[in-house]
Amino acid sequence: MSVLELTNITRVFERGLPVLDGVDLTIEAGQVVGLLGQNGAGKTTLMRIALGMLRPQTGTVRVFGLDPCERPVEVKRRVGYVSEDQVLPPYLRVKEVLALHRSLYPSWDADFADELLGRFSFQGKEKIAKLSKGQARRVAVTCALAHRPELLLLDEPAGGFDPAARREFLETALQLLADEGSAVLFSSHHMSDVERIAGRVAVLDRGQKIVDRDLDELRESTTLAVLAANNGVVPLDLKALDGCLGARIVRDELHGLFLGSPEAVRSRIASVSATQSPRFAAITLEDLFIELVEGRR
Amino acid sequence: MSFALYRHERVVRLTPVISALSALFTLLVGWTLLGVFTRLETSNGQPVFDAEDALLVLLLPLLQTLVFVLPFLPVRTRVQDHERSLPVTRRTLVVVRIAATWTALVVPLLVSSGLILMRLRGEGHAGALLLPVANLVCALTLVVLLAFAWKPAKERLSILETLGLALVAALVVYVSLYGGLQGIGLLYLAASLVAAFVIHRFVPASTAEDPAADTTFVEDVGPGREPLLSPLTRTILKTTALRPFNVTALFFLVVCIGLIGVDNPVLMLWFPIALPIHVLMRSLTLLNGFDALPIARARLFPWIALPTLAALVVGFLLMGVFPHEYRSYDPVANAVELDSFSEDALGAEGEYSLHVRTPPQLWQLATTADARLVEAPWGESFRPLPHAVLWGAPLVVFNPYDVGPQSSVRFLTWQLARALSVAHGLHLTPEDIHARWFADLHPDTKLDDVKKSGLDPQPWSALTAARGTTSPRKFGSLVALAVFFWFLSTAWVLRRNVPARTLHLWRRARTRRIAMSLGLALVFVLLFAFTLRDDALLPVLGALAHRSLDLALGTSAWAWVGFDLVLAVVASLVLVWRLNRIEVPPLPRTGWKKCEVSVF
Structure with a gap:
C-alpha cells in the first residue's frame, strides 16, 4: 500500500485558473520526494490537499489508504507537517508547545524531541513570541518530527534556517526519519537541498505535473542543447521535436532541454537545422528546473 | 507623505463601507424608532421629540458602527514593524492614526445624523437632534485624543489597558448624550486641547523600538508559576473563545439583545443574527492554527460556537428579567387594556375608536373572514381587523377580544370579561365589569358615541396586578429562541465554507455564495418590511408558536428544560456534522498588520 496516493487531483480557487489540474502523485514508504515549482505552481495546495486541509474538486486522495477528509485525526496523527507560513502560539514557551503536541500525538518520542531541541540549542523556557523567525521554524520542525511520522509533508521547511541549521535539519533529522522508512514530500526553492536528500523529483508548473522521475535518472536522461539564436531556428521548432521538454532564448543563445542522449538529440536537431551543430552543456538541477519551467512559456 | 499614509490606513479605506452600513441601519432602525417616538409622544396633535429620544435614535446606529469598526481601529498598536522603516516621525504616525480613527467614527455618525435630519426636516423638531450630534462629535474627538x-x-x-480605555470612552460618550447637557461639548473641546498637548509633548519623535517604554519587552525566562490549564486548552481558549474581538462582540450581543433590542422587533432580528455571524466567521479563520493538527473538529466545536450560544441565551434571559412594555402604538399589549389613545392603533387610516388590546399569545390565526367572526350569546357580532401574515396569502392573525365602533357597551364588557379571564385568570361577569367601571354608560350605547378622552386604559389594574398574566413559560421559550438564532447564524456561516464537491458544482459556487448572501439580505429586508408594515405580526406569530409549544409541553418547567436541551443538542450535532465538511477559510498570506497573519 502506498503511503500517499493522489489521483487526478484538480483544485480551482479562481474561475479559469486551476491551481492543480489533474495531478497524480504516489509516494511509497521510505521515498524522499522533492516537489519543485515556481511560486503559485500549486505545491502548497497539493500538500494541504494531501493532509485533508483542502478538498479536491476532482480525484481521490488516500493517505495510508485512508481518506484524510473523512478520517482526519487518524491520518494527521501519522503525518508531520511544516508549512512556510506556520505560526505557533506566541504566548507559550517552547516546552509548552511541545507539551501541546505531545498530548495530540500518541507516538510522541520525548527523547527524540529533547535531542532535536538540543541540536537546535533550545532550553525549553524560551517564549515563542521572543524567538526569531528561524528559531520559531526550528520549534515547528521539532514538533513535526518528534512523533516520528510515517509521512512528512514539508512546505519550504528550511526557509528561515541559516546554512548550518539547514544542513543539520536535512542531513540529520530528515535523513534519520527517511532511513527509518518514513516517506517525505518536501518543497523547496533550494535546489542544493533537493539534490542532497531527494531520491525523486516532481515538478509542478501551472497546476500540472510536468516531471516525476528519479533524480539520478533525470540528471542522466536530460540533455541541454545550446544553439546560436537568430539563425533560422526558433524555440517553437525545438519544442516540436520529440523529447523536447522546453526551449527558450537566453541572450544570443537558444536553449533546448531534451530527454535522451546528446547523440540522439543532435540527430533530432539536424532535422530542423542542418547547418547548426548544437553544443551540449553540463546541467545542474537548478539549471534543469529553470530550463524546464521557463522553456515551457 | 502624511496624507498618503492616511489614505492607506485600513480604517479609512473601510469608512465608505462602514458609512453605507450605518446608513442602511439608520434607514431600517433609526427611522423606525423615529416613527415610534414621534407617534408615541404625540400630544394634542403636536409631536414632541426631545434630546433623550435623540440619544436612542443616534446611539443605536453608533453602536452598530462600533461593532463594524472596532476591530480595525488603529488605537491599540501605535507603531507597526514596517512603519519603523518609513521616513516619518512617530508624531506623524500618531497624527495619521488620530485622523484615521476620527474619520472612521465621525463620518458614519454624520451620515446617520444626516439621514435622521432628512426625516425630521418637515416635522419642525430637527433642532432637538443638533445638540446631541454636536455633543457626540466633541465626545468622539476627545475619545480619540x-x-x-x-x-x-x-x-x-495591553488588553487591560485597551479595555480600560474602552470604559473611559463609553463613559465620555454616555455623558455627552444623556440629558442633552448644553455645556458638555465645550468642556470636551477644552479637554481635547489638553489631550492634544499631552500627545504633542510626550510622544517621542523616533519610531525606533524602545524597550524601556514598553514593559512587554521585559524578558522573562524564569520557570514562573505553572499555569492551571494545559497548553492545548490554553491555546484553544485564547485562539477562539477568549479572542479580544470575540469577547467584545459577544458583550455587545448581550447588551444589544438584553437591554436594547427587547422592545423593538426590528432589533430583535438584527442583533441575534448579525453579531453571531461576525464572531463565527472570525473564529473559523482562526482555526488555521489547528487545521494541520490531529484534533477532531468536534472537539473544537464547543470553543468556537458555544460562547455565541451562551451570549445569546444570556441576552434573551436578560430580556425576560427586564421585560419592557410594548409601545403604545402596538396593537398588542402586556396586559388587557383599553386603547382610546392612539389614532392608528390598528393601522386603519383615520380610525379613532375604542379597542381592547390583549397580549399577543391571545391572538388567533384565521384563513377566512368567517373564522374571524366573534359572536356574543345574544347575537351581536364583530369581525376584528385582520393582520396579513404574508402579502396575498389568506392567513391572518387577529385579536378575538377586540371591539369596533359599532359594537355596544354590552359587547365591550362581554369581551373584557373573556379577555381578563384568559389573560389574568380574573373571573368577572360582564355585569360585574359594567357595574364597576362602565356604570355611567347604557349597555346598548354604541362605542362610537362614547367619549373616549379621560378613559382609564386599565381600571382593573388593582385586581390584575397581583395575578400577573397567564402567559406561557417565558424563559423556556426565550432559550429556545436563542438556540434557534444560534443555529441559524452558525449554519449559515458553516454553509458558506463547505466547498463544492465537484468541479462542475464549483463553477456555480460563487453564484451560490452570492445567492446565499442575497437570500439572507432578502430575509432581513422582508422581516423589516413586515415589521414596519404591521407591528403586531412578529410578536403575535412568536407568541402563537410559543403557546403551541407550551400546550404541547404541558407548561412544565422541566419539560421546557428538556425541550431546550434536546433542541440545543440536536442543533449542535447538525452543526458539528457541518463543521466536519468545511474548509477553514484562508488567512491572508501577506499583510502589514500582525493580527492579519497570526492565528494565535
Whole structure:
C-alpha cells in the first residue's frame, strides 16, 4: 500500500485558473520526494490537499489508504507537517508547545524531541513570541518530527534556517526519519537541498505535473542543447521535436532541454537545422528546473 | 507623505463601507424608532421629540458602527514593524492614526445624523437632534485624543489597558448624550486641547523600538508559576473563545439583545443574527492554527460556537428579567387594556375608536373572514381587523377580544370579561365589569358615541396586578429562541465554507455564495418590511408558536428544560456534522498588520 496516493487531483480557487489540474502523485514508504515549482505552481495546495486541509474538486486522495477528509485525526496523527507560513502560539514557551503536541500525538518520542531541541540549542523556557523567525521554524520542525511520522509533508521547511541549521535539519533529522522508512514530500526553492536528500523529483508548473522521475535518472536522461539564436531556428521548432521538454532564448543563445542522449538529440536537431551543430552543456538541477519551467512559456 | 499614509490606513479605506452600513441601519432602525417616538409622544396633535429620544435614535446606529469598526481601529498598536522603516516621525504616525480613527467614527455618525435630519426636516423638531450630534462629535474627538494621550510612549497597549480605555470612552460618550447637557461639548473641546498637548509633548519623535517604554519587552525566562490549564486548552481558549474581538462582540450581543433590542422587533432580528455571524466567521479563520493538527473538529466545536450560544441565551434571559412594555402604538399589549389613545392603533387610516388590546399569545390565526367572526350569546357580532401574515396569502392573525365602533357597551364588557379571564385568570361577569367601571354608560350605547378622552386604559389594574398574566413559560421559550438564532447564524456561516464537491458544482459556487448572501439580505429586508408594515405580526406569530409549544409541553418547567436541551443538542450535532465538511477559510498570506497573519 502506498503511503500517499493522489489521483487526478484538480483544485480551482479562481474561475479559469486551476491551481492543480489533474495531478497524480504516489509516494511509497521510505521515498524522499522533492516537489519543485515556481511560486503559485500549486505545491502548497497539493500538500494541504494531501493532509485533508483542502478538498479536491476532482480525484481521490488516500493517505495510508485512508481518506484524510473523512478520517482526519487518524491520518494527521501519522503525518508531520511544516508549512512556510506556520505560526505557533506566541504566548507559550517552547516546552509548552511541545507539551501541546505531545498530548495530540500518541507516538510522541520525548527523547527524540529533547535531542532535536538540543541540536537546535533550545532550553525549553524560551517564549515563542521572543524567538526569531528561524528559531520559531526550528520549534515547528521539532514538533513535526518528534512523533516520528510515517509521512512528512514539508512546505519550504528550511526557509528561515541559516546554512548550518539547514544542513543539520536535512542531513540529520530528515535523513534519520527517511532511513527509518518514513516517506517525505518536501518543497523547496533550494535546489542544493533537493539534490542532497531527494531520491525523486516532481515538478509542478501551472497546476500540472510536468516531471516525476528519479533524480539520478533525470540528471542522466536530460540533455541541454545550446544553439546560436537568430539563425533560422526558433524555440517553437525545438519544442516540436520529440523529447523536447522546453526551449527558450537566453541572450544570443537558444536553449533546448531534451530527454535522451546528446547523440540522439543532435540527430533530432539536424532535422530542423542542418547547418547548426548544437553544443551540449553540463546541467545542474537548478539549471534543469529553470530550463524546464521557463522553456515551457 | 502624511496624507498618503492616511489614505492607506485600513480604517479609512473601510469608512465608505462602514458609512453605507450605518446608513442602511439608520434607514431600517433609526427611522423606525423615529416613527415610534414621534407617534408615541404625540400630544394634542403636536409631536414632541426631545434630546433623550435623540440619544436612542443616534446611539443605536453608533453602536452598530462600533461593532463594524472596532476591530480595525488603529488605537491599540501605535507603531507597526514596517512603519519603523518609513521616513516619518512617530508624531506623524500618531497624527495619521488620530485622523484615521476620527474619520472612521465621525463620518458614519454624520451620515446617520444626516439621514435622521432628512426625516425630521418637515416635522419642525430637527433642532432637538443638533445638540446631541454636536455633543457626540466633541465626545468622539476627545475619545480619540485620549486613546493616544494614554501612555503616549507605548507602542502597543495591553488588553487591560485597551479595555480600560474602552470604559473611559463609553463613559465620555454616555455623558455627552444623556440629558442633552448644553455645556458638555465645550468642556470636551477644552479637554481635547489638553489631550492634544499631552500627545504633542510626550510622544517621542523616533519610531525606533524602545524597550524601556514598553514593559512587554521585559524578558522573562524564569520557570514562573505553572499555569492551571494545559497548553492545548490554553491555546484553544485564547485562539477562539477568549479572542479580544470575540469577547467584545459577544458583550455587545448581550447588551444589544438584553437591554436594547427587547422592545423593538426590528432589533430583535438584527442583533441575534448579525453579531453571531461576525464572531463565527472570525473564529473559523482562526482555526488555521489547528487545521494541520490531529484534533477532531468536534472537539473544537464547543470553543468556537458555544460562547455565541451562551451570549445569546444570556441576552434573551436578560430580556425576560427586564421585560419592557410594548409601545403604545402596538396593537398588542402586556396586559388587557383599553386603547382610546392612539389614532392608528390598528393601522386603519383615520380610525379613532375604542379597542381592547390583549397580549399577543391571545391572538388567533384565521384563513377566512368567517373564522374571524366573534359572536356574543345574544347575537351581536364583530369581525376584528385582520393582520396579513404574508402579502396575498389568506392567513391572518387577529385579536378575538377586540371591539369596533359599532359594537355596544354590552359587547365591550362581554369581551373584557373573556379577555381578563384568559389573560389574568380574573373571573368577572360582564355585569360585574359594567357595574364597576362602565356604570355611567347604557349597555346598548354604541362605542362610537362614547367619549373616549379621560378613559382609564386599565381600571382593573388593582385586581390584575397581583395575578400577573397567564402567559406561557417565558424563559423556556426565550432559550429556545436563542438556540434557534444560534443555529441559524452558525449554519449559515458553516454553509458558506463547505466547498463544492465537484468541479462542475464549483463553477456555480460563487453564484451560490452570492445567492446565499442575497437570500439572507432578502430575509432581513422582508422581516423589516413586515415589521414596519404591521407591528403586531412578529410578536403575535412568536407568541402563537410559543403557546403551541407550551400546550404541547404541558407548561412544565422541566419539560421546557428538556425541550431546550434536546433542541440545543440536536442543533449542535447538525452543526458539528457541518463543521466536519468545511474548509477553514484562508488567512491572508501577506499583510502589514500582525493580527492579519497570526492565528494565535
